[in-house]
Amino acid sequence: MADVWVAPGRINLIGEHTDYNDGFVLPIALPHAVRITAARRDDGVLRVRSRQALGVTEVPVADLAPGVVTGWAAYVAGVVWVLREAGYDVGGFDLLVDGNVPLGAGLSSSAALECATALAVAELSGLDVDRFALARLAQRAENDFVGMPCGIMDQSASLLAREGHALLLDTRTLDTAHIPFDLTSHGLRLLVVDTRAPHRLVDGEYAARRAACHKAAEVLGVPALRDVDEVPEGLPEDLLRRVRHVVTENRRVLEVAELLRAGQLRAIGPLLTASHLSLRDDYEVTVPELDVAVEALLDAGALGARMTGGGFGGCVIALVDADNAAGCEEAVQRAFADNDFTAPEFFTATASAGARAER
Ligand code: GAF
Numbered sequence: 001m002a003d004v005w006v007a008p009g010r011i012n013l014i015g016e017h018t019d020y021n022d023g024f025v026l027p028i029a030l031p032h033a034v035r036i037t038a039a040r041r042d043d044g045v046l047r048v049r050s051r052q053a054l055g056v057t058e059v060p061v062a063d064l065a066p067g068v069v070t071g072w073a074a075y076v077a078g079v080v081w082v083l084r085e086a087g088y089d090v091g092g093f094d095l096l097v098d099g100n101v102p103l104g105a106g107l108s109s110s111a112a113l114e115c116a117t118a119l120a121v122a123e124l125s126g127l128d129v130d131r132f133a134l135a136r137l138a139q140r141a142e143n144d145f146v147g148m149p150c151g152i153m154d155q156s157a158s159l160l161a162r163e164g165h166a167l168l169l170d171t172r173t174l175d176t177a178h179i180p181f182d183l184t185s186h187g188l189r190l191l192v193v194d195t196r197a198p199h200r201l202v203d204g205e206y207a208a209r210r211a212a213c214h215k216a217a218e219v220l221g222v223p224a225l226r227d228v229d230e231v232p233e234g235l236p237e238d239l240l241r242r243v244r245h246v247v248t249e250n251r252r253v254l255e256v257a258e259l260l261r262a263g264q265l266r267a268i269g270p271l272l273t274a275s276h277l278s279l280r281d282d283y284e285v286t287v288p289e290l291d292v293a294v295e296a297l298l299d300a301g302a303l304g305a306r307m308t309g310g311g312f313g314g315c316v317i318a319l320v321d322a323d324n325a326a327g328c329e330e331a332v333q334r335a336f337a338d339n340d341f342t343a344p345e346f347f348t349a350t351a352s353a354g355a356r357a358e359r
Helices: 074-084 110-122 131-146 151-160 202-220 237-261 266-281 288-299 322-339
Strands: 002-013 024-041 046-052 054-061 092-099 165-170 176-180 190-195 302-309 315-323 343-346 356-358
Touching: 002 110, 002 151, 002 190, 002 237, 002 266, 002 302, 002 315, 024 110, 024 151, 024 237, 046 074, 054 074, 074 092, 074 110, 074 131, 092 110, 110 131, 110 151, 110 356, 131 151, 151 165, 165 237, 176 237, 190 288, 190 322, 202 237, 237 266, 266 288, 266 302, 266 315, 288 302, 288 315, 288 322, 315 322, 322 343
Parallel strands: 046 092
Antiparallel strands: 002 024, 002 356, 024 092, 024 165, 046 054, 165 176, 190 315, 190 343, 302 315
């Protein structure tokens, strides 16, 4: 039996703020991951530690309830809680968390933590629960135990992604397609810029966007904005802009997926940039660091660039010619220095494997 479970962070190629509108997303898993060493205990106590943080959380699983555990350990405890709420026979565990997903950078370190926990606990408890169900449960842990009203993209990316592939996910049906995503053979790279911009107002703003979308769907008489094909007329301007982002973003995801399937990788660049502009102007979830990075990358010859994740800080991705990656990095460094922003960090993203046990 394995005793280490690994779950990756993600970047989203395209399909932002579509997952809570029953729409489409296209993430890849990162090589950066959370690793959990786990063992069952027979006293019904959940004991959680991390190599990256001080302190120990110890709580009887029978006492778990929203609010009982706070901070990073809530993502772990929430998964144990949600499995028990769903009726699974889950007892105590010793869990030691380790990992290298940058924290607070919008690369889904929290979903990685949830998914590594979910796999470890499910396997050690002998539960018969597939990865789609685990993704839903991990999302519910974050929604109902942690209190963050996220969609299902990050948990799905962590649990379902495959090495060398992007994951096209229909968040309504959880239908998936694994689309080959090999930039190297095309002389390309996916450059990630961690802007290190502090997250501002994240939770409240995210919830506000989600609420606006639900209100718009109600006004338009559809179950979700996924069901809107054309940008409607007659909505108040603020709602109209949110709807326009979601409708056009869903289209862009499907176009990017088609181009990838056709091997036309360079051609996805303008769609990535269009996504950023829509997130900046219509969805209003960018901050100056994200916009400055995108502009510098495009000026330096990137084929396309956009913020990735929820926004309000975090990372930008850029599709670049491999031999222009260094030039793009320098351009962002210069632009950040000119604007007195914190120095950014860079890495190249490769489509990596989803969550797994290590034997
Ligand atoms: C965050 C959320 F967790 C995801 O569910 C998704 O909505 C994303 O923001 C925006 O696309 O990562």
